[in-house]
Amino acid sequence: MDYTAQIEAAIQRLHDEGRYRTFINIEREKGNFPHAVWNKPDGTTQPVTVWCGNDYLGMGQHPVVLDAMHEALDATGAGSGGTRNISGTTVYHKRLEAEIADLHGKESALLFTSAYIANDATLSTLPKLFPGLIIYSDSLNHASMIEGVRRNGGAKRIFRHNDVEHLRELLQADDPAAPKLIAFESIYSMDGDFGPIEAICDLADEFGALTYIDEVHAVGMYGPRGGGVTERDRLAHRIDIINGTLAKAYGVMGGYIAASDKMCDAIRSYAPGFIFTTSLPPAVAAGAAASVRHLKGDQDRRDQQQTQAKILKLRLKGLGMPIIDHGSHIVPVIVGDPVHTKKLSDMLLDQFGIYVQPINFPTVPRGTERLRFTPSPVHGPDEMDKLVRAMDELWSHCALNRAELAG
Amino acid sequence: MDYTAQIEAAIQRLHDEGRYRTFINIEREKGNFPHAVWNKPDGTTQPVTVWCGNDYLGMGQHPVVLDAMHEALDATGAGSGGTRNISGTTVYHKRLEAEIADLHGKESALLFTSAYIANDATLSTLPKLFPGLIIYSDSLNHASMIEGVRRNGGAKRIFRHNDVEHLRELLQADDPAAPKLIAFESIYSMDGDFGPIEAICDLADEFGALTYIDEVHAVGMYGPRGGGVTERDRLAHRIDIINGTLAKAYGVMGGYIAASDKMCDAIRSYAPGFIFTTSLPPAVAAGAAASVRHLKGDQDRRDQQQTQAKILKLRLKGLGMPIIDHGSHIVPVIVGDPVHTKKLSDMLLDQFGIYVQPINFPTVPRGTERLRFTPSPVHGPDEMDKLVRAMDELWSHCALNRAELAG
Numbered sequence: 093m094d095y096t097a098q099i100e101a102a103i104q105r106l107h108d109e110g111r112y113r114t115f116i117n118i119e120r121e122k123g124n125f126p127h128a129v130w131n132k133p134d135g136t137t138q139p140v141t142v143w144c145g146n147d148y149l150g151m152g153q154h155p156v157v158l159d160a161m162h163e164a165l166d167a168t169g170a171g172s173g174g175t176r177n178i179s180g181t182t183v184y185h186k187r188l189e190a191e192i193a194d195l196h197g198k199e200s201a202l203l204f205t206s207a208y209i210a211n212d213a214t215l216s217t218l219p220k221l222f223p224g225l226i227i228y229s230d231s232l233n234h235a236s237m238i239e240g241v242r243r244n245g246g247a248k249r250i251f252r253h254n255d256v257e258h259l260r261e262l263l264q265a266d267d268p269a270a271p272k273l274i275a276f277e278s279i280y281s282m283d284g285d286f287g288p289i290e291a292i293c294d295l296a297d298e299f300g301a302l303t304y305i306d307e308v309h310a311v312g313m314y315g316p317r318g319g320g321v322t323e324r325d326r327l328a329h330r331i332d333i334i335n336g337t338l339a340k341a342y343g344v345m346g347g348y349i350a351a352s353d354k355m356c357d358a359i360r361s362y363a364p365g366f367i368f369t370t371s372l373p374p375a376v377a378a379g380a381a382a383s384v385r386h387l388k389g390d391q392d393r394r395d396q397q398q399t400q401a402k403i404l405k406l407r408l409k410g411l412g413m414p415i416i417d418h419g420s421h422i423v424p425v426i427v428g429d430p431v432h433t434k435k436l437s438d439m440l441l442d443q444f445g446i447y448v449q450p451i452n453f454p455t456v457p458r459g460t461e462r463l464r465f466t467p468s469p470v471h472g473p474d475e476m477d478k479l480v481r482a483m484d485e486l487w488s489h490c491a492l493n494r495a496e497l498a499g
Numbered sequence: 500m501d502y503t504a505q506i507e508a509a510i511q512r513l514h515d516e517g518r519y520r521t522f523i524n525i526e527r528e529k530g531n532f533p534h535a536v537w538n539k540p541d542g543t544t545q546p547v548t549v550w551c552g553n554d555y556l557g558m559g560q561h562p563v564v565l566d567a568m569h570e571a572l573d574a575t576g577a578g579s580g581g582t583r584n585i586s587g588t589t590v591y592h593k594r595l596e597a598e599i600a601d602l603h604g605k606e607s608a609l610l611f612t613s614a615y616i617a618n619d620a621t622l623s624t625l626p627k628l629f630p631g632l633i634i635y636s637d638s639l640n641h642a643s644m645i646e647g648v649r650r651n652g653g654a655k656r657i658f659r660h661n662d663v664e665h666l667r668e669l670l671q672a673d674d675p676a677a678p679k680l681i682a683f684e685s686i687y688s689m690d691g692d693f694g695p696i697e698a699i700c701d702l703a704d705e706f707g708a709l710t711y712i713d714e715v716h717a718v719g720m721y722g723p724r725g726g727g728v729t730e731r732d733r734l735a736h737r738i739d740i741i742n743g744t745l746a747k748a749y750g751v752m753g754g755y756i757a758a759s760d761k762m763c764d765a766i767r768s769y770a771p772g773f774i775f776t777t778s779l780p781p782a783v784a785a786g787a788a789a790s791v792r793h794l795k796g797d798q799d800r801r802d803q804q805q806t807q808a809k810i811l812k813l814r815l816k817g818l819g820m821p822i823i824d825h826g827s828h829i830v831p832v833i834v835g836d837p838v839h840t841k842k843l844s845d846m847l848l849d850q851f852g853i854y855v856q857p858i859n860f861p862t863v864p865r866g867t868e869r870l871r872f873t874p875s876p877v878h879g880p881d882e883m884d885k886l887v888r889a890m891d892e893l894w895s896h897c898a899l900n901r902a903e904l905a906g
Contacts, residue, residue: 370746
């Protein structure tokens with residue numbers, strides 16, 4: 093058995109398809125976001141502007157977050173020292189869970205090391221609680237939800253993206269007495285489109301299903317206190333389990349679910365991905381709690397982000413760029429080919445100091461490879477201007493189509 | 500469908516079996532480990548000594564770790580802002596990976612948010628790289644390895660714990676041409692026994708299998724530079740993939756694998772649990788790197804921990820306690836019943852300020868419920884004395900058997 097040859101073949105397949113990923117080694121400068129230093133492979137450095145981060149609001153450099161982290165480090169040390177059950181539950185974890193439960197108007201919240209593991213662990217554990225559970229999953233759900241649904245061999249139905257009629261058909265076809273759960277997202281991060289939350293909740297009521305929503309790309313940024321699209325649309329009370337992250341708009345790390353006391357207690361008790369892993373460092377929990385608390389009152393920051401996204405979309409549209417616009421804060425420019433996307437990204441970085449990572453399969457479907465910009469309140473007018481000019485120049489240089497590519 | 504009733508039933512099952520888990524809310528005091536403050540449910544507090552943490556060497560309060568974290572927070576902010584591919588690779592992550600690769604004498608290392616996800620993601624991804632892969636897994640492997648092996652429906656064989664003859668039989672029974680991997684641990688954390696590393700490597704050579712070892716409870720603590728049991732026994736070069744954690748002896752957070760460049764490149768490229776999750780905060784990576792680096796040169800700390808474990812085992816044995824002793828740093832006292840274990844733990848906490856969490860199913864097999872003590876260099880003679888006296892008193896008070904329970 094020649095294992096090395098097989099590994100080489102697996103890597104070669106990625107090169108052949110033009111989707112081998114090269115990680116760009118950067119260091120962001122606190123107080124100077126979105127500016128960063130790119131550490132090139134040749135050992136030299138170059139200043140860059142980050143245009144693809146998920147620290148959507150710049151909270152990763154906010155003093156309330158950093159002060160809370162410094163304080164916790166000084167008070168209690170580095171790691172938590174254990175799983176939540178075995179010495180790893182601290183006042184910092186409990187405070188953060190209370191802050192999150194309040195954010196979503198739920199009785200409880202449960203922290204995980206990431207929203208990935210929160211999705212995976214929760215969705216794979218629910219069939220243990222509800223034997224025979226059928227999970228109805230949107231076809232564009234995030235990889236972590238797919239992994240969670242796949243595990244444990246429970247029944248699953250995939251409904252066409254945002255297609256509530258298809259979802260209804262699937263629900264109708266199943267035993268009315270079977271336990272059911274509908275899993276979907278509030279904002280699909282690669283296209284930036286919204287899920288039909290209310291229509292799905294109506295169907296859930298009609299068919300007696302539980303609802304599970306991933307608000308990872310919305311928490312902190314939508315709703316008057318940052319509770320996500322479910323808060324903005326006053327639908328949070330109709331969702332049984334809300335999943336969110338502390339690593340994007342909140343600028344730190346970690347993921348969670350918010351739900352009833354009993355639901356959280358059951359997941360806490362039965363999910364291996366929760367039970368058998370060291371809890372978040374107290375300083376991380378302290379920073380995240382400070383961020384959640386702060387953003388409950390900082391509507392300005394949310395407004396600025398939306399304004400920035402609108403301006404960037406308008407300007408790119410004005411140049412005939414094929415952008416997708418569903419009214420969210422995400423700005424995807426479709427290139428449609430992994431090699432071209434990589435080339436554009438390389439040229440933006442090398443020639444203009446603009447860092448935007450190419451997005452390829454499996455993150456997006458093949459043929460929809462893209463550049464995905466994440467404007468934020470910390471991107472000033474100069475940075476935006478530089479980006480738009482660079483895109484214009486490269487688009488011409490590469491003789492890429494403009495309006496006709498738009499879709 | 501009455502979902503609430505089903506959740507209640509699931510929780511009630513845990514109460515009925517006496518294995519409902521109550522998390523103890525503590526706050527460790529930096530500079531004063533293992534001392535902590537217990538925040539009781541009634542709102543009052545009580546000082547406690549932590550005897551069940553996995554910060555085995557007290558590195559979570561070491562100045563080199565904390566200084567590195569403070570510095571990184573000041574330089575670069577809180578979170579990483581993205582997945583490793585999309586703006587979340589920083590100099591801090593690269594430095595830590597280099598430090599780990601050097602620790603294990605491997606070409607590369609790959610960081611994950613936890614060793615749980617490192618195991619789960621790597622073991623579930625290997626069958627994608629080696630179609631038809633058969634994984635031979637020790638029956639007492641950690642939950643995260645079991646989850647990883649279970650996923651993706653690849654072929655698996657479970658060999659009896661540490662039974663190399665059984666492993667040989669299983670290997671012999673399979674197609675010699677099939678790709679194979681043997682997955683096991685260097686120290687099984689609940690009994691504290693060692694895996695037969697050399698014998699397994701010999702079998703792997705004989706049958707052309709890859710080797711995968713979990714060194715989570717050994718890294719930092721065994722081997723002249725903390726490279727684990729594989730370093731101590733000079734066997735690291737015979738292991739294809741070494742899994743470890745930064746959350747126990749290193750006192751911070753995160754997990755990893757160390758392997759060849761190509762293996763790491765392939766896992767990096769194909770594992771959803773690596774690709775789709777925000778990378779560790781730079782400050783966490785900086786603290787972990789400082790800890791790994793420091794422990795490469797701090798043999799005293801390792802020696803002290805082993806001495807402490809030996810003393811505690813000797814003293815508990817002297818009192819006829821049923822402890823398991825395989826010569827590692829872990830000190831399990833078998834109670835054998837979930838209700839008694841919980842009661843002992845509660846009394847230690849309430850009456851003596853000694854915090855040791857009861858260990859129940861599914862962490863250990865039913866009937867082997869236990870108290871598991873983790874002595875460390877920061878537990879002084881007074882703390883040890885207090886613990887031994889308390890155990891003696893409670894053992895008599897509860898009329899538990901002594902020598903005859905030992906096994």
